[in-house]
Amino acid sequence: MNIHEVARRAKVSIATVSRTINSVPTVTPELSRRVWKVIDELGYYPNTQARSLVSGRSRIFGLIVSEITNPFFPEIVQSFEDIAVRHNYEILTTTTIHDPKRMTLAVRRMIERRVDGVAVLTFGMEDELFDDLKSRKVPLVFVDVGPPLPRISNIRIDYRNGIRQAVQHLAALRHTRIAFISGPLALKTAAARRQAFIESIREIGLSQSLRHLIEGNHTMEGGRAALKEILNLRNRPTAVICSNDMTAIGVMRQSYEEGIEIPHDLSVIGFDDIHLSQFVTPPLTTIRMSQTEISHLAFNALLNEVQRETPSSTGTEYVLHTSLVLRDSTALVKAGSGRGRKKASSSRRATTR
Amino acid sequence: MNIHEVARRAKVSIATVSRTINSVPTVTPELSRRVWKVIDELGYYPNTQARSLVSGRSRIFGLIVSEITNPFFPEIVQSFEDIAVRHNYEILTTTTIHDPKRMTLAVRRMIERRVDGVAVLTFGMEDELFDDLKSRKVPLVFVDVGPPLPRISNIRIDYRNGIRQAVQHLAALRHTRIAFISGPLALKTAAARRQAFIESIREIGLSQSLRHLIEGNHTMEGGRAALKEILNLRNRPTAVICSNDMTAIGVMRQSYEEGIEIPHDLSVIGFDDIHLSQFVTPPLTTIRMSQTEISHLAFNALLNEVQRETPSSTGTEYVLHTSLVLRDSTALVKAGSGRGRKKASSSRRATTR
DNA sequence: CTGTTAGCGCCTTCAC
């Protein structure tokens, strides 16, 4: 079944069918009705492959993420699909598992399917891997690491705002020794978060805290290990900010095993606001970096680039703000910070809002 | 850049280029070399759209899942992508969010892109939604609910084995009152798990337990609510088996808040073995239903169907076995089952292995 | 306003 079949049954030319489908306004209502009727009866759907072959646009956007089993990404994938579908775009999802070979393969798959644009939401910095795409003039959008080139957009994340709020929230709760567990510092985004922490600390003169910078790896296990380190620190911190939620959850998990009660004995703040964070015990106070917004920004960046005829000469920059979400993993610092274990606390944190 | 360009530069016809790419054996090595050289220099990749237009096969499989933000699905998606890519297939992922409208849309997207087959891994029972696909003779594969029709495969899950192991494991630990928290019984797969539990209980004559059947909803919140119910039961159960891991995790979470220690005061067993289960505290004993295997079975089912020329007259059936994975959320039943709270236990369960 | 026609990029007979 194809456009000819429809045309035959509706007793019109294939051109009229095509026009009807694409709602070209010049079609007589009478004919349009006849065509639609046949289309419905037949359950006809145009062949997208043929369409894109002639139009030169596939209406497919590529989406490259690190790994979908990392709880940070599913929401991104989901909301990207959501908005893409609303715009009649299809999405070709690809995971890299941090493996350069898979990245190369991903790029290749994108090219073979002739995607109209690619969102690289890996938070990594594998820039030259995308040369193939660039030279083919495929619009790209990155997070934080996009080079300033034509057709390449960048979503810059304003880490500072959220992290400053977190630091000041803790300060207001009388914390003076705040640890920071970063991600792998080789990651530009991890380094940026750490830097934002340092600046926020300096701003309010809590310089003691600068001795409490620990490098983690953005995993739960990393968080557990980091907590052990923290427990061995002299002048043990009373609060800790983590570079991502999984780390924070690891810290909480390990605290539980060490008999340290959160938030009573230790205040914990995460970063990302993944779905899971509201469900841990206690619900995690965290810095929200909206995954939905990232997807939307990324999609719109690509869409804008596709729709404009003269490519942006130097790439467009979008900014995503972060902000603190107060839940129950932070509390006023305790005077004598013993490490007893009690019944799950029902104490409420004092908020600064 | 296209096949003509390659042909021109290699000074051969486009037919030869095509043959070279598709490794048709009749091409002279000499020519083949020339062609490949040009292809590499140019970085030429064949246009998949054009290919599938003429070949009639898109080399795309559709994958329909419920929602990618449910921790059960990411592994499925990932491993499906994995195996698909190894076979040079692309995958069109679609989420339904349990919304019939989105399901319809999903089917439509599949048809428009002319997928060669669709894996419906939603564990639901939205059968007639796929009539469109069936009538177009698109191979389909379902889990548990596939109707016995040509070109439709079915992955039947052997719930019984794993659940029986779980029940017997608990019995060996002297538990006699075992609760079961099911999923929504409207779901065929949930009902099947419950039935397997009932049979396994009967088999060893623990009929008391049959009074402890609770309907949950496969979410963490459902698990929390179910635990509260359990606490109010007279002859309170000393162990609970959950229809999925998220429910079990909810039970554990709520137990924590109620001051009930796991596994000391209550043994908990989950179902699915999602990634997260190894990381909760304590690590969850659960019944493994390998997501990777599901993906592989589903993919191969589709591939087989695509490759055979005469469609299977009645659909093929595949079986996936389940089995118990022992971790730390189960223990010997306690003589006096008070509800004190203690330091995180380091007690080890006695295993039956 | 509608129909005819020429490709989009590729595979595949069919001659040579």
Add this chain to the structure above:
DNA sequence: GTGAAGGCGCTAACAG
């Protein structure tokens, strides 16, 4: 063994 040519399903000029 290789090339020429037709056609996959569709859109977009161009006529009428």
